[in-house]
Amino acid sequence: MKVIVAENHGEVSRLAADILEETVRANPCCTLGLATGSSPVGMYRELSRRCREEGLDFSRVRSVNLDEYVGLAPTHEQSYRYFMDSNLFDHINIDKANTYVAKGTGDIEENLREFNAVLDGADIDVQVLGVGPDGHLGFNEPGDTLCDGAHKESLDESTIDANQRFFASRDDVPRFALTMGMGNILRAKKLLMIVSGHKEDAMRRLLLSESIDPHCPATFLRLHRDAVVLLERSLADAIGYKA
Numbered sequence: 001m002k003v004i005v006a007e008n009h010g011e012v013s014r015l016a017a018d019i020l021e022e023t024v025r026a027n028p029c030c031t032l033g034l035a036t037g038s039s040p041v042g043m044y045r046e047l048s049r050r051c052r053e054e055g056l057d058f059s060r061v062r063s064v065n066l067d068e069y070v071g072l073a074p075t076h077e078q079s080y081r082y083f084m085d086s087n088l089f090d091h092i093n094i095d096k097a098n099t100y101v102a103k104g105t106g107d108i109e110e111n112l113r114e115f116n117a118v119l120d121g122a123d124i125d126v127q128v129l130g131v132g133p134d135g136h137l138g139f140n141e142p143g144d145t146l147c148d149g150a151h152k153e154s155l156d157e158s159t160i161d162a163n164q165r166f167f168a169s170r171d172d173v174p175r176f177a178l179t180m181g182m183g184n185i186l187r188a189k190k191l192l193m194i195v196s197g198h199k200e201d202a203m204r205r206l207l208l209s210e211s212i213d214p215h216c217p218a219t220f221l222r223l224h225r226d227a228v229v230l231l232e233r234s235l236a237d238a239i240g241y242k243a
């Protein structure tokens with residue numbers, strides 16, 4: 001696992017964009033695994049700029065997203081489909097027909113079958129990850145066991161607390177989500193974790209301990225052959241991590 005400590009969030013975003021740009025330039029037909037949350041927003045802004053100003057071409061790129069809330073239609077401002085359109089897809093020359101975000105409304109079992117079929121047919125070149133304060137990846141919540149494939153997850157109270165800032169009230173935060181499983185994530189050729197915000201506990205367990213612990217799904221990154229963790233110096237200093 002490669003750990004990069006950047007001076008600030010702007011630098012984290014630029015370095016993360018460099019990794020995605022390299023992937024797209026090396027293989028213009030690549031498949032990107034994408035993530036939502038505030039951590040990758042700066043990277044998406046930078047990629048949009050590079051597409052607009054520097055000709056970075058997404059016309060043949062495919063994408064699949066980590067997760068989606070159950071109960072939010074794609075038109076809902078807090079749905080992850082809406083997030084991806086407004087933060088990235090509307091600003092680059094990707095064909096939206098080649099982008100996939102699981103459907104959170106309608107027949108959930110059917111949506112899960114579709115999600116798993118898409119993942120079975122996808123060979124993800126780089127999977128972008130944020131991390132929850134409790135170490136969750138996508139919506140794989142800490143627990144005694146973790147799932148391999150895409151599944152429906154019941155959100156932990158701490159995740160509902162962390163994500164309520166995006167909703168009018170805590171009651172409006174969905175209680176369930178569809179998420180890629182840990183197996184889907186770990187099968188990506190490369191993992192790119194972007195860490196921002198108060199993730200001290202999760203980062204202590206990932207960077208300062210040696211255990212692989214399902215109670216902190218982020219620790220599974222250590223099992224991957226090509227995982228990159230990008231964090232800001234202030235967070236590294238806060239947990240006493242020395243590169």
Ligand code: GLP
Nearest residue numbers: 037038039130131132138139197
């Ligand atoms: C949500 C998403 C995760 C994301 C996490 C952290 O729970 N399902 O994929 O990593 O939020 O979000 P943020 O980057 O806003 O801290």
